[in-house]
Amino acid sequence: MKGIKQGFSLLLAAAVFAVSVPVVTYGDTSVIKSVSIKVESGDLEAGDRLPEITIGTEAGGGGGGVYIYETTDKYDISDAEWVTSDSKDMTIGEEPKMKIWISPGSDSTTDYYFRGTYGSSNVSVSGGSYVSASKDGDDLAVTIRIKPIKGTYGDPEDAYWSDSGLGKARWEKSEGNSSGAFDVVLYRGSTQVKRLDAYKGTSYNFYPYMTREGSYYFKVRTVPYTEEEKKYGKSSEWVESEEMYISEDHVSDGKGQDNSGSGGPSGGTPGNTAQVGWVQSGNNWFFRYPDGAYHKNGWLNLQDTWYLFDANGYMLTGWQMKDNLWYYLKPYAGGPQGSLATGWNYINNKWYFLNTGMFTNLPGGAMVTGWLTVNGKQYYLDASGAMAEGWVKIGEDYYYFYPGSGEKAYNTTIDVFVLDADGKWKK
Numbered sequence: 001m002k003g004i005k006q007g008f009s010l011l012l013a014a015a016v017f018a019v020s021v022p023v024v025t026y027g028d029t030s031v032i033k034s035v036s037i038k039v040e041s042g043d044l045e046a047g048d049r050l051p052e053i054t055i056g057t058e059a060g061g062g063g064g065g066v067y068i069y070e071t072t073d074k075y076d077i078s079d080a081e082w083v084t085s086d087s088k089d090m091t092i093g094e095e096p097k098m099k100i101w102i103s104p105g106s107d108s109t110t111d112y113y114f115r116g117t118y119g120s121s122n123v124s125v126s127g128g129s130y131v132s133a134s135k136d137g138d139d140l141a142v143t144i145r146i147k148p149i150k151g152t153y154g155d156p157e158d159a160y161w162s163d164s165g166l167g168k169a170r171w172e173k174s175e176g177n178s179s180g181a182f183d184v185v186l187y188r189g190s191t192q193v194k195r196l197d198a199y200k201g202t203s204y205n206f207y208p209y210m211t212r213e214g215s216y217y218f219k220v221r222t223v224p225y226t227e228e229e230k231k232y233g234k235s236s237e238w239v240e241s242e243e244m245y246i247s248e249d250h251v252s253d254g255k256g257q258d259n260s261g262s263g264g265p266s267g268g269t270p271g272n273t274a275q276v277g278w279v280q281s282g283n284n285w286f287f288r289y290p291d292g293a294y295h296k297n298g299w300l301n302l303q304d305t306w307y308l309f310d311a312n313g314y315m316l317t318g319w320q321m322k323d324n325l326w327y328y329l330k331p332y333a334g335g336p337q338g339s340l341a342t343g344w345n346y347i348n349n350k351w352y353f354l355n356t357g358m359f360t361n362l363p364g365g366a367m368v369t370g371w372l373t374v375n376g377k378q379y380y381l382d383a384s385g386a387m388a389e390g391w392v393k394i395g396e397d398y399y400y401f402y403p404g405s406g407e408k409a410y411n412t413t414i415d416v417f418v419l420d421a422d423g424k425w426k427k
Contacts, residue, residue, distance in 0.1 A: 033416070034391065044065075053081070054066070095149075124392065154236055166207050166244070167207025168204075179225045180200060183220065185219050219239065231318075276290050295313060297311045378423070388406060
């Protein structure tokens with residue numbers, strides 16, 4: 001009888017244990033397998049402080065600030081705070097970080113919960129990018145970045161002639177957003193004499209170019225310098241100096257000029273007026289014809305390679321928008337390497353596809369967005385043109401793109417998530 005009681009006690013204990021500890025199976029619908037966070041960053045611009053974060057459950061509730069929401073009953077965003085300091089001004093290109101706490105929800109039949117590990121493959125962020133995720137008690141704590149801050153660079157604080165000598169121009173950086181790079185142009189009356197583009201400095205000696213009698217002045221503006229700055233920042237307004245009169249007795253003899261094509265296509269005194277073809281001025285390149293004219297404001301095809309020039313004749317590099325389409329011109333590499341990129345290109349740690357001619361509705365080299373099929377493999381390029389990797393929501397469906405290659409997965413299982421023949425996650 002004693003043995004029977006002991007056996008019954010063990011069975012009872014096992015039954016209690018089985019009831020108190022949930023058994024997780026592949027088909028357990030109470031497990032939250034993936035999380036989708038949506039972010040609206042409104043009118044946030046460079047120079048602003050980070051505002052309070054508003055939390056909701058539907059689109060359009062931010063009122064111009066930073067607003068986050070989800071659209072499911074399986075979980076709720078319970079709290080959020082900035083990781084990036086909210087007591088400093090935002091700078092152009094900065095991607096502020098925030099931490100979000102997500103609590104499991106419930107409905108009439110199910111109490112949901114988080115289990116296992118969560119990463120970029122099962123945490124998607126619309127309007128931002130995933131950084132990390134970890135369990136915090138019953139909640140899931142997710143750190144994300146919002147979209148890079150855009151803005152216009154601050155005007156130089158002043159533009160003036162130094163008292164230390166003739167023709168010595170000086171200016172001050174903006175107290176707000178400044179890239180530390182400037183366009184500076186010297187004029188004699190209405191004639192442009194010398195131009196500096198993306199010049200790193202706050203002073204320049206223009207006297208070697210003051211070779212004629214007249215009244216001189218200069219204009220200066222802050223401009224983006226790096227490729228990232230060019231993508232998110234706009235040039236400031238011009239700031240103009242007072243005039244400096246140079247009499248005939250005090251004109252320069254021209255010694256000390258930078259004669260590597262100085263002045264460029266907009267005026268001035270080129271160092272070698274007989275030079276045709278590619279002409280370099282500092283870090284800039286122009287294309288000059290035998291009649292002395294420079295190619296300006298548009299595309300130029302040379303030996304089956306395309307180049308793009310602005311209205312002043314300067315060859316453009318990096319990301320450039322033309323007729324509402326984005327193009328990428330390869331940066332300088334010791335020569336006029338501003339050639340139009342096509343096909344797959346790895347730019348700023350992301351892959352982009354630039355039209356090779358396979359899209360007849362787009363010009364060659366134009367950035368492609370949306371679905372892309374190359375050599376029988378399917379890819380997806382988001383609104384910024386970047387190739388999708390990991391789990392991505394497209395329309396109302398979720399897809400998985402292999403990290404690194406970007407190829408869409410289909411007819412397979414990723415972790416425990418089944419993808420059908422179209423690559424859609426079968427919920």
